[in-house]
Amino acid sequence: MHLLVITDLEGVTGVDSFSQTRTVREERKGAAMDRLAREVNAFVTGVRSSEPGATIDVWDGHGTGGLRESDLDDARYLGEGRPYFEMEAYDAMAFVGQHAMAGSPNAPLCHTYSSLAIDYYKLNGTFVGEFACRALLAGLQGVPTVFLSGDDKATLEARQFVPEIETVATKRGSGRESAEHRDPEAVRAEIRRGGAAAVDRIGEIPPYTGLEPPYTLEARYYEPRNVSKIDRTAGWIRKYLPPLGGFVPVSKGVTRIDARTIRVTADDLLDPESWFHDRL
Incomplete structure (x- = not known):
């Protein structure tokens, strides 16, 4: 089994301010990066509890860098490219640390690709964010998106596009820069369970193909x-x-x-x- 994991920094527990994410300076975002690494490793552990021989690639999807290669346990770090355009080798895709799309009410750090530039994306008349776009790109190649962890608005968004997906909410959003955070250990335990359940259910979760050409x-x-x-x-x-x-x-x-x-x-x-x- 071969999985692609897409990460971002805004959706992890304990992160609710753009001062923690809109920076290249690690002294400002280091604590958030530590939290992301722990949540990614929890997902990897969960996957391996069900599929010990799985190959797991982790793509750092945060623009200024959100994940250190040295922090990954038993997974391969991808720091460049857009691997979701070339999914031939993969059986499934997952998201860890994901945020909601731009304009989502009470969604902490919500944005669509650029938090400073983009007001919205609409694809074939449907508002879409990073989750829907990348799930669609994978789905067009026959690859299902089986898991997402992030704030509660991000998990709701994911289930709107892929109702069968496994999700874990890391916090409850109360504004664009405010949230009620869950206990990090409890979140990681749920991510481990969710990772195992996601790979067990790959055959039950269809690839997302809900938007059709042109x-x-x-x-x-x-x-x-x-x-x-x-x-x-x-x-x-x-x-x-x-x-x-x-x-x-x-x-x-x-x-x-x-x-x-x-x-x-x-x-x-x-x-x-x-x-x-x-x-x-």
Whole structure:
């Protein structure tokens, strides 16, 4: 059995302030990184209690780094790339330390990819965050998403897309930077049990394929954007349109809706040349 674990820093217990996550300085986020490592290792232990020979890859999904390779027990650290685009070798995917999508009420540290830039993503008219996008990418390759731990709003979001998924709530959100935290040892014990249950139930949890092609993603930003800087994929063409105030890409299906919003279309989310490959 081969599992991919995606981690983030905002969803672990004891973390409820962007001062703990929006930094490259380990002296500020070190305690949060310690907590994440313990929760990831709890998941790995749970998986191995059911599947001792499993191969477990752990991808650090926090932009400024949330997991130290040296802190991992009995799992392989992936610090680069986007492995969820290439899932041929995997049997299942899991999330540890996940947060809810941008705009979720009372969801601690909620955001969608960038907490400083992105207002929302809508894919085929459905609001989506990091969980749904990556679960869909795995699902399109036939790989189920079987587990998520994070705040209670993140677990609710996961069950909306994958009702059968195993989840563990690490805290109860009461605002964007406030939460009631659970006992860390109790959380890790539940993560161990959830990890074991998740791999036992792989055959019962279907791959997520709830959004079908053609795909249209609407991305809205907090501030006006020069969309020529948004579409950085190879081979795109820029055309100068004075009414829009700058260079605007007219290829790769990127359309400017207004100063803060773009729309992107694609038939294949897994296309390595698509806008989606750089943004999801």
